[in-house]
Amino acid sequence: MKPVPTAQAPAAADSAAAAPAPAGSLARDVAAAAPALALGDDALVLSHRLGEWAGHAPVLEEEMALANIALDLLGQARVLLSLAGDEDELAYLREERAFRNCQLVEQPNGDFAHTIARQLYFSTYQELLYGQLASESGPLAPLAAKAVKEVAYHRDHAEQWTLRLGDGTEESHERIQRGLTALWRFTGELFEPVPGLDVDLSALHDAWTTRVESVLTRATLTVPQGPSRGAWTAGAGRQGLHTESFGRMLAEMQHLHRSHPGATW
Amino acid sequence: MxxxxxxxxxxxxxxxxxxxxxxxxxxxxxxxxxxxxxxxxxxxxxxxxxxxxxxxxxxxxxxxxxxxxxxxxxxxxxxxxVLDPPWTTDAITAEGRRKLTEFGIAPPRPTGPAGGPVPLALAIRCPHCGSTETTLLSRFSSTACKALRRCESCREPFDHFKEL
Missing domain, CATH: 3.30.300.130 (Fe-S cluster assembly (FSCA))
Structure with missing residues (x-):
């Protein structure tokens, strides 16, 4: 990645909370660093997961759709991570425990229905969250106002596929239901407070639940029962605790940069 | 200024x-x-x-x-x-829209008051034959800004610059 906004001093946001604010133009960004890191990591990690579909999607149109969504998310990640520090260092040189993404986005792709279930949960959340941020005047507002329009297409894509799979064949119905149920326990974390992120989480949660339930009902699917969070999942990703497969994903994502430091083309 | x-x-x-x-x-x-x-x-x-x-x-x-x-x-x-205010397809000029059509890309329709996908109210015209009988194949196409459609009259697929 080449920095789009001006590259800043290598002040990893992870240490920004503890370290004194760096001087100069970066100081302005420090207040936004923690939430930008959390949301930037969400976008980066999901982008990478969706990128794993390249060459494996069920049809060519979906190959392009998933790659397009991944590209949008990567663009958002670059802007957000640049608010938190140096985008390349943050993406490629952090250890697993320093990532602040929610655990939902790091979950493996599974089958296509599983990926769509993840997309439905996440893009519904992301659209609502960006919508709230865009209406405020904080440092994340310009990016949120821009990205909310892109994410509306991601959410629409996930909804259309949820309807099609849920109300499709017995096999497709069963698969999307299985994905929705398996991922349900990662959804509670989306509504855990993020330090520095000033949003109305209960309003966000209510709107999310209404939206997701409406889609699932129309798709003849069942809203998963059971806890949407467990003691061990509550906010864990935001605190740097991740699930087993995330380490393997990071290894693949980071190995080129780590093996050839400073390489360009 | x-x-x-x-x-x-x-x-x-x-x-x-x-x-x-x-x-x-x-x-x-x-x-x-x-x-x-x-x-x-x-x-x-x-x-x-x-x-x-x-x-x-x-x-x-x-x-x-x-x-x-x-x-x-x-x-x-x-x-x-710069990101603020966000770009919208309404910023494409009339001349730009004309050239896109000539190039085989259906130009974006005017966006509604809120962001996001526009309900399919206005027909999207095939840039090749002008028919309004076109269907959506995929919301995402060769670049982030385009959707893939097909004309039901001349059967040609074409890109549509989707509304943002």
Whole structure:
């Protein structure tokens, strides 16, 4: 990645909370660093997961759709991570425990229905969250106002596929239901407070639940029962605790940069 | 802001740079050139806004703008990416829309009051035969900004610059 906004001093946001604010133009960004890191990591990690579909999607149109969504998310990640520090260092040189993404986005792709279930949960959340941020005047507002329009297409894509799979064949119905149920326990974390992120989480949660339930009902699917969070999942990703497969994903994502430091083309 | 004649001329030059992915349309027609000002002798700052946050063409656009301004006697060019206010397809000029159609890309419809996908109220016209009998194949196509459609009359697939 080449920095789009001006590259800043290598002040990893992870240490920004503890370290004194760096001087100069970066100081302005420090207040936004923690939430930008959390949301930037969400976008980066999901982008990478969706990128794993390249060459494996069920049809060519979906190959392009998933790659397009991944590209949008990567663009958002670059802007957000640049608010938190140096985008390349943050993406490629952090250890697993320093990532602040929610655990939902790091979950493996599974089958296509599983990926769509993840997309439905996440893009519904992301659209609502960006919508709230865009209406405020904080440092994340310009990016949120821009990205909310892109994410509306991601959410629409996930909804259309949820309807099609849920109300499709017995096999497709069963698969999307299985994905929705398996991922349900990662959804509670989306509504855990993020330090520095000033949003109305209960309003966000209510709107999310209404939206997701409406889609699932129309798709003849069942809203998963059971806890949407467990003691061990509550906010864990935001605190740097991740699930087993995330380490393997990071290894693949980071190995080129780590093996050839400073390489360009 | 007072714009000098030189700034205006340079802005026209920067605006005449073709879009790297759809070279029939210029950056001015695409509506992504936000501003240009002289910050010193031989020194210019340009503001560019991306169509999509992740649009990979931005870097090529910046390089192309720098080159054309260098060629016209401005040694120091700084292209800044700005996000606010967000770009919308409504920023594409009428001439830009005409050229897109000629190029085989159905231009975007006017966007509604809220962002996001527009309900399919207005028909999207096939850029090849002009039929309004077209169907959506995929919301995502060859670039982030386009959807893939097919004409039911002439059966040709075509790109549609989707509303943003």
């Amino acid at each position: 007072v714009t000098t004649a030189l700034e205006e001329r340079l802005r026209d030059l920067a605006g005449s740079v073709p879009d790297p992915e759809m070279p029939v349309i210029t950056l001015a027609e695409l509506g992504v050139l936000r501003g240009l000002r002289l910050t010193g002798p031989g020194q210019v700052e340009v503001e560019l806004t991306p169509t999509y946050t992740g649009c990979p063409a931005v870097e090529t656009m910046s390089a192309d703008i720098e080159r054309v301004l260098h060629d016209n006697g401005i040694p120091q060019v700084e292209v800044r990416t």
